[in-house]
Amino acid sequence: MRRRVLAATAALLLVGGVAGTAAADAPAGRSTPAAVAAVTVPSGVTAGVAVFDRQAGTFTEQLNTSMQFRSASVVKILLALDFLWNRGPDYSVPAADRARLEPMLRSSKDGSADYYWTANGGSAIITRMVSRLGLLDTAPPPAGYEGYWGYTALSARDTVTIYRYLLDQAPAPVRDFVMGNLRQSTRCASDSFDQHFGIAGAFDKPWAVKQGWSGSYAEGTCGPVGAASAAAANTKTTATAAAVDLTRPALHSTGTVGANDRSIVAVYTLHPVGTSYGKAYTDIGRLTRSLNVPGATRPAGWWYGTWSEHVNVRRDPSTANAPMTQLPAGVEVLIGCQKRGQEVQVPPYTNDWWAYLPQYGGWISNIYVSSPDNRIPDVREC
Template sequence: MAMKTLNSERGGRFARSARRRVVHAGVCAAALAALVGTTATAASAEVPAPPPAVQVYVPAGVTAGVAVFDRQTGAFTEQLNTAGQFRSASVVKLLIALDVLWNRTPDSLPAADRSRVDSMLRGSDDAAASTFWANNGGGAIIDRMIPRLGLTDTARPPSTHPGFWGYTALSARDTVKIYRYLLDSAPAAVRDYMLGNLRQSTRCATDGYDQHFGIAGSFNRPWAVKQGWSGFSSGGCTAPAAAAAKEPAGTVAKEPQAGTKAGSGTRSPAGADAVDLARPALHTTGVVGAGDRSIVVVYTLHPTGTSYGKAYTDVGRLTRSLNVPGASRPAGTWVGTWGSGVRVRAQTTTTSGALTTLPAGVEVLVGCQKRGQQVSAPPYVNDWWAYLPQYGGYMTNIYLSVPENQIPGVPVC
């Protein structure tokens, strides 16, 4: 029978796809069309596969700054626009945390501050970052950290937006310096504490965005990541009750409030180069492999209006194209999805617990598939379910972009 939608699996609404296809591991196919509201369709244009281990694959329309540093050889294996400045979004939380811990041990922090650092590094907590920004001098934090770490492309937020810590300018090469300091020069207690938190990165950030894109999705553990995002309206994971108000009253906001956000083409007047404050930004940074062998930094800007799922997918494809020494790549098949509010469940039934929701239109890694509860949205039915090892649960195959009920080439669980 034909495969289509189920209302109970996507928040009570129907969506239909005219055409679907599978994207196998190591092959880049077309991204799905961006979703508007709660509906989606599959894209039809094919994207050529990147040459293996030859160059960084940058999806069409994406601006990227990339660096991969092999700590074992002391050399870069990937470099692309490494000096280019990007608004940091939440990656700047690394500098905020290092400033808090400068000349201090983690054990000496007041309990409230230690809790904020934990939440800021694991769940990318904006309220915690805003508290430190307000209490520790705002842009002076960046001014202090530049000479401490020998940063050359980093700059505090522009004078037009002094309170928006996410507008701090960072480059790929400066971010490599931050991680090299943390790994090789920071006091052992600080290193172990910060990396320990980054290794415990939660899939759902405190603002309801799925933050396991890029490094976290492309490579098996061990890894430690600090991600960043800005300019998107919805990020997948079910948001906590407080998500709508990202910072409590009295703290400094990460982004301009509604009606004051920088418009299309707006750029910062501060820093060594102009910094784009308008296009959606999605960044993945961290360390990968045994002994934290490789430092991986990927900064990206996406065309205005790009959905989070589309950007998430593009950053994943870019990251998977990189030469990362010491990295172990997960087994499975990358498959596109469609629809919004698609749930990942503990078992192959619509009554089993929902583990999370997927960013609309994102690619997922499928390990195997099995038959389960038949899902129907007349006249369409499907009883196949896909196991997503990176989520530890199942999704109905109805929302996978494949032409049949069963995914070709994927084993049965």
């Protein structure tokens, strides 16, 4: 498979007719949906990728498919399957467990994973699921890290196997419970990280996703402003040498895309130490948008980089109302259209144009968009 390297370049920000340089890791320029020829792996990123077309019964993308990555929160699917395994004949889920499992699958709640990891045997869960599903590369956390479910090893090809079991072999109540919750993935995770990167940003619904992140990322910025937490989940900060990389920041996107779950997609990525969450979010987004995913519909709009930290997303093109959420610093966003609104000042710059972000259902001031003019040249007016 051909592999293209996307070089990261600094964006030149021109606002108010005055030139200035954007943050060094702000994505440069525009990236519109286009025909896809090969997996695009951004510079410095290590990736494992698999895309399986269930209708054709073939892989359309394969890159380092057997490479082991620490799973981060993707392992929560296995925790849920292990709990549900022998609950027949109706596979009913008690209310107390539903209250744990639903936020674990939808919002990646770590407390729920902690509970099931402790209650059901820790690493023995992984050993059981490897045997039950015939997984080839999945392994429990390494010695010394037995309490860290996020250090379970997973690969892209094993992830496809897990989803194929869920969709084609699992009892209908199990399939409907797990996949139904993954279809309701919340933008804001329980730890206030924006988890709609990768699949969720690259393709229109229908999709179902289980994401993962692990490493020394700065605090999350999703949800009500000021509610962010400052730690990556289930991560031991003094990682030693291990077969699976436990040091570089990880960001993973897995799930299904298209009507009737046409394609299974697994994207695992590792990023250079010190990479910001917004940069990793942008890089996995660019990689995922480059994939050949049968049945996928790509969202209409224009991809642009942003600059600055704590950029507020507003319900209308003004600062009159409280922010809906904040963007990860320097992240690339999809812009649907733009219009004039309240003038915003970031001395010495001013701008009264606002960009509508359809994936957030809100607006940001164009002053924070990496564009050569106040009005973004190629974006239509609302």
